[in-house]
Amino acid sequence: MPLNYIDLFSGAGGLSLGFEQAGFQQILSVEIEPSYCETYCHNFPHHTVLQKDLTKLSDDDLLDELKGQKADVVIGGPPCQGFSMAGNIGRTFADDPRNHLFKEFVRVVKLTKPKFFVMENVARLYTHKSGKTRQEIIEYFQYIGYQVECQVLNAVDFGVPQNRSRVVFIGRKNQGNIIFPKPLKVACKTVFEAIGHFPKLLAGESCPQLPNHAAMNHTPQMLEKMAFVKNGGDRGDIPKNLRPTSGDVRKYIRYDSNKPAVCITGDMRKVFHYEQNRALTVRELAALQSFPDDFVFCGTKIAQQQQVGNAVPPLLAKVIAECILKMNENE
Template sequence: MRYHRALFYKKQGIDPVSSECKEEKPLKRPTYVDLFCGAGGLSCGFDKAGFENLLAVEMHPKYARTYRENFPEHPLIVDDIKNIPNEKLSAVIKEREVDVVIGGPPCQGFSKAGNIGRTFLEDERNYLFLEFVRVVKHLKPKMFVMENVAAMEVHRKGKTMEDILEAFRDAGYIVPWHEVLNSACYGVPQVRRRMVMVGYRKDLVVNFSYPEKDSRIRTIKEAIGDLPPLKSGEKSTIPNHEAMNHSVQMLEKMSYVKDGGDRTDIPEQLRPKSGDIRKYIRYDSQKPSVCVTGDMRKIFHYCQNRALTPRELARIQTFPDDFIFYGTSIQIQQQIGNAVPPELAYRIAVQIREALRNV
């Protein structure tokens, strides 16, 4: 028994001490609260890193079902966070100490705030960010992790970031780390740039560093190449591995686009004359995927004439195959596209856990 316990301690980076010299104490699992949890990309990573979930919050019932089915033991509140009073948060957590609050609050007021002179915090569309700060202030975690769009860091020539840092300072937190990370550098076969902000309570001394970058980038073919091939509209026995049913016209257009090609491969008489230039392209099998969003219907498999299935998109996001998504086809794509890649979340969680060791 002692041998297995020592192995466990060694894996956690703890110097094991024999029971003859020191009374053994159970290793405390760090705790977290996941706000705006969506399908659960962040939770997936933090659970894998050994954290214990105390509470998750998601306002969309369809997304919440996916979360509940995959994390049945996590306490989940399905409601707009602004409708959840502090007292209810405390009641669910049951006076447990929260080590870290995580989440990616949707912040939509970038252009408006810049155009009419409002600060980021004055734009009513950013109330969800303020709710994130409100929960952090109330729960007083040792640390927090906030994920958001890369544009946040440079918006209004840095003034928006100043507003955000001021809000956290007023809540009692120091935020020395905010950096745009590309998921492709952290084991995710996808170019996805997001700002990851990490802060800690001002009465503590915390040493945190972002995870190290990989020396090698994973390709989309490595991620999805072993899944069964499908034709347009075809289904498989693998959960969420179902191809959408394309029109004859769409199938003809995509048939001209080569591996890694774009709409210019389509004959001019058939080629779309307008629309997003990021559509009507084919994934490059030798590169990581383009950023997965909530609508990938006009980006084609690198060697099959169809869009990617939800399972393939989930693989690109690094969700495990036993993670099942629920809802309509577009709802599932939105859940996958909005998620933080679990592998990136895991690597961040490992660094957070290390930072919490001596706090």
């Protein structure tokens, strides 16, 4: 029998996809954002998805939705904007209420008593407040009877063509070792290997035969700037009289075709294709996150890009899921 899982804060379904690929069976997913739910339902038509604020979902309502089904694993990535280096607010654990949504994750684990749980968040959390935040989270789970370990994993070490470090908490109810995936002993996958097969596009063009492969429009000023930036280059390639003087250093750069991508976020409009004068399409960004080419993202283009940027890479999710299977075999 396959192990059952609940996916909290499920987003577009990156974690779900990885666990499905490893042979797990979904029994419930919860997500608040309508466009994320639309994407999830499109790609997982047989899954049960609740579009609801988890903080407003009572214990009784949650148990009713499960219809007596037992969860073997609870997975999820509580919103992490307060920890993220990409954000501008809530840099302290106490100041941003989004940082306490992990308590909703704890509540569901306590209620459903799974054998295991997997919780993902930004790498910044690992060192937040000199590690006190990480330890506080671990103690919450220990208090409800779980042994917990956490590690920072870089997706690029597991076949994802992107440098993306995330902290992963794994807990288990019974005694035994907690297993984390080991980095692959192969060369990192490059941007070209991931997206070089997609049809070429000019800014504003689209490819109807390929879902989400539509290039955004750029202003003449932006097109002029990006024309100076070479493969793997940055704003330093732009003449001084045109060069942006402020802003994120991760903007006005080109992907290096021979290296893994920089970390994909919810806004990659000023990071350019390695040879074409445009930002990457949602389809290309999704490939850098290891989503298959037939995975469809719904909503506006901005919503689609945010869904991709916030997702857990399915390949990373799959290797974590395989570790859960190994641990379950040893129960």
